Amino acid sequence: MRSLLAAFLTLLLQAQDAFLVKPYLQLGDAPHAAPRERLDLLWHAEDHEATWVVEVRLQKAWVPQGAPAFLRLDAPPLPPHRIYRATLRNLPPGLRVPYRVVRNGAVVFEAEAQPRKAGAHRMVVFGDAADGSVGQAAIAKAVLDAHPDAVFIAGDLVYGRGRAAEYRDHFFPIYNSEAVPLMRTTPFLGVPGNHDVPFAKFPDAAAYFAYWSQPLNGPALKTGEPDAAPVLAGLHDAMVAASGPAFPRMASFSFDYGLVHWTVLDSNAYVDWEHPVMKAWLEADLRAAQRAPWRIVALHHPLFQSSRAHFDDQWMRPISPLLEKYRVDLVLAGHVHNYQRTAPLRFKPTQAGPRGKPVAGEFTVDEAFDGKQVTRAKGPIHIVSGAGGAELYDPWQTDAKASWQPSTRTFISDKHSFTVLEVEAKRLRLRQLDVDGRELDAITLTK
Template sequence: MKFRLLSLLLFIGIQQLMAQENSTEKIFIANPYLQIGREPSAQSLELVWHVADADATWFVEERTKDSNAWTRIEAINFTRVAVTGVDPHRIYHIKFNKLDPGSTFYYRVIKNKVVVFEAEGKAPKSDKQNYRFVAIGDIGALTPDQKLLAVQAYKAKPDMVVVAGDIVYNTGLISEYRTKFWNIYNSDKETEQSAPIMRSVPFVAAPGNHDIATRDLDRLPQALAYFMFWDQPLNGPNGPEGSAWVPLLKGSDENKNAFKAAAGDAYPRMGNFSFNYGNAHWLYLDSNPYVNWSDKTLTDWIKNDLASAKGATWRFVVFHHPGFNSSRQHFEEQQMRVLSPAFEAGNVDVVITGHVHNYQRTYPLTFTPDPPAATTTPSRGRIVNGKWVLDNNFNGKTVTKPKGIIYIVTGAGGADLYNPEQQDDKNSWQTFTSTFISKVHSLTVVDVEGKTLNFRQIAADGKEVDAFKVTK
């Protein structure tokens, strides 16, 4: 009798779990995911989720790892997305603002008094704590290696994931996020092809050309989802459409108004922003060729932003298009080289980029562009000639204090690889290139330990293909 009772209880429990999992799939268009928010700090994170456009009573509860007492958060806001091509839906936001830096916390999402989602989160690290981040670009292509690298990112147990642009292919649509992104990086459990990363740690994304270069809302009214889905700082330069960094939107008033209502205050300012995490200052830039980075307003903003980071041990810059690239593919798109003097003056340590679908690392270098400063065209960047000085003594093993900035391309995140024939042909590399891995997809794992950075490049099969150390 006891055996039958236990069997019945077990059966009921399994059915309840299955029902909850199935109901979760029906309740959420995008499962809850963590973001750094508009005003990042070591005590705060934002929680975001997408659901159908229907009224419901939502709230979130959180608790610490050492407590069984749940604290309710009811200050929930939502944005309604109603653009042509997808059913209207809502994006909800709440803020955790009393986190203990570096701690594990638990949260649950409640709809109409029923718990519909539960997860564990990692609070951001303080400037006194070590941390790990994963960097990866050119990811949402729905390829086997994208999925394998999502699992590798999860296994690395990062505190933050840095996305160097081209979040989803091919045109940054709402529907492309649903088929190529959320299900890969925020699945309900780890599989061989997906992982539940975003519910536990924030992804922070720079925009790529496949994310925000499309501005014709009559042709693609679902485009520019970057401005709808990401909850990131809005402290970059502000300017109108038609300025040096904001191209004109095209389309009917109806489509433009629908997009702007969905994007809210994120458009257009979220293309460029900065924040502090751990002991580092992070600067994210829109490197698309429509931006004129020779514009004084922009360069002054970068200089002032980096100058304000006086307390930071490390300074990282993240954008999509690499200025220093040995691939034949995209070689001419060197427009971001014009910012090298500003980066050097601001004591930048490492620049992380994507766009080129392989992995490259430069020697530490300084660069002086030839006058006049480069201009850009709407479709492509341009070659920027100049003089570089290389620190060939740096090897990342025994010599670990670089003289100059290290530029990394980590664009082998899932999209088709570029120029595998160049990996073993060093004569095809530019002299500034130290390492060139183009035969395998990979991601970057970085451990930040005070005044030491340990970099590892991990392939989709988990093998290490590069490693080096930087110290101060």
């Protein structure tokens, strides 16, 4: 009995020592669904030699995966550490699969992974997330209880400056804890917001590029090009090195999940989506997705929104005609810390103003759509789901309809909330839930 207890304690100690950040799941560079799915598994460990093996349980046998590789991040204030990555392969689409991590011959971690589903699924979306607040933790718990197949964060992943030290302090411990074991079971996707890009003064800023693993099929930007996240030579070198091929390319990308094609855009102020290379990529991506039952564009800065806060940041409006032409169903954004939903709308820019002003133009609003009786939308619906943790903006506007823009149909800023998308081939249901799982808003779209 005593020796059993000693063995258990040894295992526990080994497990505790093994990780700085416990294993978490990412889609990896796998934009398209496949008959056998894959997922990337990442974890952070001390900068010491160790033998790591990842195994997946397939047909009652533990199958070793390819050897994990690592990149080293040496950017203060955290001590240098290793970001390990292994790819879980041959996963049956949709079926949860046990996996385990072995270090120096001892099993130090075990969980179940949810591979991408081929058809109907449930995706959770929220933005403006990890600020270390009570609201962030409450949303994380509520998201776990909503049982998503995957989670998408619509930017401002980590406050205040997207730094590695901030991920360590209040991102991973909230979304990947023993109590809220989300990221170890459920792939998280995301887009960088204005808080996630390189900041002067902080060598560990823009940790997004080093810590996330998402498709590398966005515009083929190179460091220093005008639409790439700007870095300072000498200051951000360690972060760029730890990012491998992800910097700066992983800022925009696209992927398929189930019946949805997602186009994910870096909407930060340094990107001009009117530049020919950027616009051509966006158009080609949407054109290639015309056979997908549903199309979603996700980005941080909303095209259309009613909050007084960040009202002038509606600079992404010029892409609206392309989204309409290629029949995008939903545009999901964050940045503004509340929940907003527009009517389906079409927009013709009449004046491409400078950054810092909403782009002027003509609106055609689908007044008939109500998401209940009338469920076929004429134009994309724009959602702001930025109430994912950070302090809410303009709560007074919740009940002040006169302060809303004419296309806004719902505005909720007195509660933290998140979006649940229940997707089927001909029907997409969008529900906005609060931290207690109560429904604040719901619409149905049909084809």
